[in-house]
Structures are given as structure tokens and as C-alpha cells.
Amino acid sequence: MIIIQCIQLFSTLFIFLLVSNKKNGFFEIMLCQLVFLLLSIILKENLNYSFIEIILVVLFSFYKFKWRKYLLPLFFSVCAILLNSLLNYLLINYAFDLMNALVDQWFSDNDFYLQALCSFAPIIVVWSIKRMLIISNTKLFRRIHRALYLEQKKILIVSISMVTTLLILLHVIFYFEQIEGETQPERILTIVLYTCAVMGIMLFINNQYIKTKNSEHQKFKETQFQNLVAYAEQMELLHDEIKSFRHDYVNILTSIEQAILMRDIDLVKEIYEKTIRPTGTLMESNHFCFIKLKYILVAELKSILASKILFAEKTKIDLHLEIEDFIEKIHMDIVDFCRVLSILLDNAIEAAKETQSPKIIIAIIEEKEAQRVIIKNTTAGQDIDILKIWEKGYSSKFNNHSGLGLYAVKQLLDQNRYVTLETSYHQCWFCQSLILIKTG
Numbered sequence: 001m002i003i004i005q006c007i008q009l010f011s012t013l014f015i016f017l018l019v020s021n022k023k024n025g026f027f028e029i030m031l032c033q034l035v036f037l038l039l040s041i042i043l044k045e046n047l048n049y050s051f052i053e054i055i056l057v058v059l060f061s062f063y064k065f066k067w068r069k070y071l072l073p074l075f076f077s078v079c080a081i082l083l084n085s086l087l088n089y090l091l092i093n094y095a096f097d098l099m100n101a102l103v104d105q106w107f108s109d110n111d112f113y114l115q116a117l118c119s120f121a122p123i124i125v126v127w128s129i130k131r132m133l134i135i136s137n138t139k140l141f142r143r144i145h146r147a148l149y150l151e152q153k154k155i156l157i158v159s160i161s162m163v164t165t166l167l168i169l170l171h172v173i174f175y176f177e178q179i180e181g182e183t184q185p186e187r188i189l190t191i192v193l194y195t196c197a198v199m200g201i202m203l204f205i206n207n208q209y210i211k212t213k214n215s216e217h218q219k220f221k222e223t224q225f226q227n228l229v230a231y232a233e234q235m236e237l238l239h240d241e242i243k244s245f246r247h248d249y250v251n252i253l254t255s256i257e258q259a260i261l262m263r264d265i266d267l268v269k270e271i272y273e274k275t276i277r278p279t280g281t282l283m284e285s286n287h288f289c290f291i292k293l294k295y296i297l298v299a300e301l302k303s304i305l306a307s308k309i310l311f312a313e314k315t316k317i318d319l320h321l322e323i324e325d326f327i328e329k330i331h332m333d334i335v336d337f338c339r340v341l342s343i344l345l346d347n348a349i350e351a352a353k354e355t356q357s358p359k360i361i362i363a364i365i366e367e368k369e370a371q372r373v374i375i376k377n378t379t380a381g382q383d384i385d386i387l388k389i390w391e392k393g394y395s396s397k398f399n400n401h402s403g404l405g406l407y408a409v410k411q412l413l414d415q416n417r418y419v420t421l422e423t424s425y426h427q428c429w430f431c432q433s434l435i436l437i438k439t440g
Helices: 002-020 025-046 049-064 071-103 111-135 139-149 153-178 184-261 267-281 286-295 299-314 334-354 404-414
Strands: 318-323 359-366 370-376 419-426 428-436
Touching: 002 025, 002 049, 002 071, 002 111, 025 049, 049 071, 049 299, 071 334, 286 299, 286 318, 299 318, 334 359, 334 370, 334 404, 334 428, 404 419
Parallel strands: 318 359
Antiparallel strands: 359 370, 370 428, 419 428
């Protein structure tokens, strides 16, 4: 009995790793097995196996999420218990008849082996379904994971309630089946109802994700339109400035020509100091970063950069934009990319504002196999813990920000397998390098 319970605990914990996409949990699973065995030896007859299994699975899930969340690990732990219990129920009820038909009475005479097989089998079933969803490139599985990992409380609370209700009902069915027995039609009805319920939960999460995504997309479009209007206005002002500069430049050349003809070196120096030298600073100002935006053919990216350049100009931040190639496509979900980029730029602006000489450098590099978006900003010289900046609530800035920005970035990047973010800090310069792998 204890060995079968250990196998079922192993199966539940492994299913948790599969549905939550968590990795490297084998050592922790073995530790849970050891704790379970020790409790079995110490408590003996007084041990409630199901209760201990649930407690260990929940603690394991919270540990894998590093104790920083509560709804998400709770959902995945309850989901793992439900999947293991349901698949175990189906396999035990139908495997007896199937095995008897295939290998006569061997499994009937060796009940332990059948129970052990049925306890391991849910892992294979869940793993197979997950692989099929990934191979078929279905969006349903990815949408469900993205919705859950973005920690939308409404989705998580409703989903936990539904899954917990299903789990309780399943154990009620177990109880009455042991007392009164169950006929074949009733088993089939149970399977159908639970299949519909699980599909209903998945469709509910998917539907809520689509609604949220559409709402975000609509807000983003409105912001994008406002940014592009501001960009158009700035381009008009820039055109007027260049036109005025061309007129002044002709006058400057005329003045220099007269000074040269008169061989008046002092006058040439004076014209240079008063009129020509200041133009170098003018051409390097944020205002002329807008010219570089001509290389960007993605409206969403152009909109964000235009907005941040304007804001940097208003807050007296020296911003440099480096783009050498045309950017025709972003190799990442555009809404997620814009959210990540906005957070990184906002953090760079807030950190640079705290310095005496605020500077930001933005470089977008088009490579053969990847796109790189590099954001560098000056900092006030305080120590920055590169490992802790991703934690929820952590902030290294002096402006009392909540620290949710980079935590949200990490959640988004965890759902994008072809996107990585490299972070470095050297001599008061903080650098974030977003790498987008081209997949075709």
C-alpha cells in the first residue's frame, strides 16, 4: 500500500512539473518521497495518505515558485492532483478488463503490478498530450499558460474554484463507488462529464486570455495613434528647423567669404565660434533622433521610440538612437515586445533622471540570425544586484517604484522561448540587451 502511494505521489509531482513547465525537480520529488516514507513509518495506522499527499504537492509547488506567488502554484498543484486522480480512476476501472483480455488472468492474480502500472501511466498520458499540443503548434496550450503566468487574478481564482470542485466531486464518486458500486453506463457518464468539465476550464481560460489580449491591443492602438501624431508634429518642426538652418547656412558662408577676402582671421574665428560651432550641438540633440526613425518600418516600434524620445527631450535626458539597417519585422509577438520595450525604456529614463549627466543609448541591430535591442543608461552609482532586480517588489531606483516592471518582463520572456534578455552593470552604466532569435 505504501509503495503504491509513493508511486502516486511521484506521478502527481511529475505531472505538476509537466503542466507548470517547471524543470529540474527530480531531487525535490525524491525528497518528498522520503518525507512521505518517514511519515508512514512514524504515524503508521494514523496516517491519512491522501491528506499528506495533497500537503506535500502544495508545498512542492510553492517551493518551485520560490514562495513568491500563491494563486499560480495553488492552481497547478490542484490541477496536477485532479489529472492524476482522474487518469488513475479511468485506468484502474478499464485497465483490469483490458489486461485480462490481453494476458488472461496474470494481472488479475498480480493486483499490485496493475496498480503500480496505473499509478505511473498518468505521467505518460499527460506527457504525450503535451507533446502532441507542442508538435501540432496549437495556440490553445500557449494561451492558457500565458494567461496563467501573467497572474490575472480573476482567471486564477475562477479556475482554482472549478478545478477544486471537480476534485472534490471525483473523490465523492470514489467514496460512493466503494460503498454501492458503479455500473458501466455510470462510468461512461463520469468520463464524459469530466472530459467536458476539463475542456470547459481550458476554454474559459483561453477566452479570458483572448478578451484581455484584445483589450490590451485596443489600448495599445490608441496610444500608438497618439504617438504617431506627435511624431508627425515633430517631423514638421524638424523640417522647419532644417529649412531655417539652410537659410542661415547660406548667410554664414557669405559672411565667411567676406572675412576671407578681407583676410580678417579674427572675424573668421568669431563667425566660427558664434554660428558654426553651436550647430554641432544642435545636430546631436534628441530632436534629430527622429531622423533615424525612417529606418523603422514597424509602426508599433516607431510609435514607442517617438514617444520615449519626446519624453527624454522634455526631461533633459541626452538620448542617442543608433539604427543602421531597415527594421521591417519584429521577431516576437508585437504586443509582448512593445510591453517589454516600454518597461525597459521607462526604467532607463527613471534611472538616468537621477544622475547629474543623464544619458541613454538605444541601439537596434539587425543580424543574420537575430535582432538585438540594446538599451544603456547612466545610473546614480548605487549598487545594483543583477539577480534581485527580477524579483517582485524589488527596486534599485531612488524614486520608490514598486519594482513590478522587470518582474513583468521576466513573466513575458518566460513565455517566449526564442527571446532572451542579457543584463550587465559596469562603471555606472546599466545595460539591457534584448535578443530576438529569427525563426523564419
